[in-house]
Amino acid sequence: MGKVDILKIAKIAQEAKRINPNVIDATIGMFYDDHKNLIIPRVQKAFYDLNILETFQYGSTDGGKEFEENLLDWVLDDKQKILKSKFQVTGLSTPGGSGALSLLFNAYGNIGDKVLLPSLRWRYEYFLNSAKLSGHEHNLFKDSKFDLEDFQIQLSYLASKQKTVIVVINDPCHNPTGYQLSKNEWHSIINIVNKFENNNIIIAYDIAYFDYNPLGFKEARETFEYFLDLKPHVQVLTAFSASKSFAIYGVRLGGLIGLHHTKEQLDYFKKNVYEDVLGKWSTAPNVGIGIFNKVALQKDEYIIELNKLTSQLKERGDIFIKEAKENSLDIYPYKGGFFVLVKSDNPQYHFEQLINKNIYLIPMNNGLRVALCGITTKEVYGLAKQIKDVVEGK
Ligand SMILES: Cc1ncc(COP(=O)(O)O)c(C=O)c1O
Numbered sequence: 260m261g262k263v264d265i266l267k268i269a270k271i272a273q274e275a276k277r278i279n280p281n282v283i284d285a286t287i288g289m290f291y292d293d294h295k296n297l298i299i300p301r302v303q304k305a306f307y308d309l310n311i312l313e314t315f316q317y318g319s320t321d322g323g324k325e326f327e328e329n330l331l332d333w334v335l336d337d338k339q340k341i342l343k344s345k346f347q348v349t350g351l352s353t354p355g356g357s358g359a360l361s362l363l364f365n366a367y368g369n370i371g372d373k374v375l376l377p378s379l380r381w382r383y384e385y386f387l388n389s390a391k392l393s394g395h396e397h398n399l400f401k402d403s404k405f406d407l408e409d410f411q412i413q414l415s416y417l418a419s420k421q422k423t424v425i426v427v428i429n430d431p432c433h434n435p436t437g438y439q440l441s442k443n444e445w446h447s448i449i450n451i452v453n454k455f456e457n458n459n460i461i462i463a464y465d466i467a468y469f470d471y472n473p474l475g476f477k478e479a480r481e482t483f484e485y486f487l488d489l490k491p492h493v494q495v496l497t498a499f500s501a502s503k504s505f506a507i508y509g510v511r512l513g514g515l516i517g518l519h520h521t522k523e524q525l526d527y528f529k530k531n532v533y534e535d536v537l538g539k540w541s542t543a544p545n546v547g548i549g550i551f552n553k554v555a556l557q558k559d560e561y562i563i564e565l566n567k568l569t570s571q572l573k574e575r576g577d578i579f580i581k582e583a584k585e586n587s588l589d590i591y592p593y594k595g596g597f598f599v600l601v602k603s604d605n606p607q608y609h610f611e612q613l614i615n616k617n618i619y620l621i622p623m624n625n626g627l628r629v630a631l632c633g634i635t636t637k638e639v640y641g642l643a644k645q646i647k648d649v650v651e652g653k
Pocket residue numbers: 288354355356357358381429434465467499500501502503508512513
């Protein structure tokens with residue numbers, strides 16, 4: 260995906276849509292329901308109920324005890340107990356999932372090292388550059404499945420060159436394809452990373468879209484149980500994005516959760532991650548922490564609301580995939596989530612051609628990203644055919 264400026268393209272698309280309501284703006288990763296609402300009422304109420312003094316005062320570096328408890332409860336849910344029986348678990352607040360990733364790369368990456376990235380991905384390069392790291396790719400798909408063989412080859416290569424290897428896994432609802440690793444694929448990945456006992460392996464587990472997993476809230480948290488099989492040289496650091504789970508994109512809230520086998524690993528996190536927070540933003544914005552702590556008190560009710568959004572997204576996905584099949588539009592394997600990636604041999608050209616048809620997508624290295632999250636179910640109908648015509652040069 261490289262370093263395409265999605266926000267810039269999105270602004271152009273938003274302006275085009277303002278002038279012409281028939282424009283299809285499938286650019287940015289924000290979920291709008293079928294009535295074009297972005298804000299979730301329960302989250303809005305929590306915002307209005309904030310204590311203004313607490314919000315305007317300085318918060319704590321890690322977000323505070325209440326936030327940590329709520330973060331672990333939200334992300335790990337009923338897996339928390341079993342995880343705590345094996346790992347020392349810690350979590351802290353960050354400005355968005357971006358903040359969590361930034362801390363992770365800075366605190367765990369050794370300057371000049373390479374990080375293992377999938378060949379199709381979100382724009383991790385920006386975080387790597389600022390942490391003075393760079394990327395090394397493994398091929399993501401082989402025969403529409405996760406390419407385990409290349410994953411192992413590329414990991415072996417990096418493991419032979421450097422002591423610490425950070426491995427980025429964005430799952431479920433992978434950006435930009437919407438892929439989801441199967442249970443077997445996860446187990447194979449765990450077997451592979453377990454083999455590199457002479458290295459420190461850090462799994463950067465990017466769960467930005469996990470709350471939109473079409474299989475549901477509980478199922479989205481199953482993966483955490485697989486981590487019980489990890490050997491002590493493998494730590495999982497989970498980057499959570501409240502931007503997506505609570506539709507508070509501009510508020511900037513997320514969290515970084517560490518699963519540590521030893522006290523030494525825990526102490527490393529406590530020292531290095533905390534110091535990186537102090538060297539970057541001191542404390543994550545109190546607004547988001549306050550909203551999150553309030554909604555966490557109404558978790559069950561909120562999950563019901565969230566499930567409604569996930570069902571709408573699933574419906575959009577089902578329509579697009581059905582029509583893609585009917586029109587022989589070639590897409591990467593999609594299981595659910597905000598985005599679908601259409602294969603294209605000339606993404607920039609096709610992107611420009613689609614603009615002539617009032618369709619705004621995001622051009623990437625090997626395809627065009629369609630943000631199903633940003634268009635209504637009605638707008639999905641016929642879209643696959645329109646894209647197909649452009650990709651085929653009709
Ligand atoms: C794959 C992925 N990870 C992490 C993020 C970070 O999200 P935020 O910083 O807005 O919480 C995004 C946002 O688009 C994303 O697509």
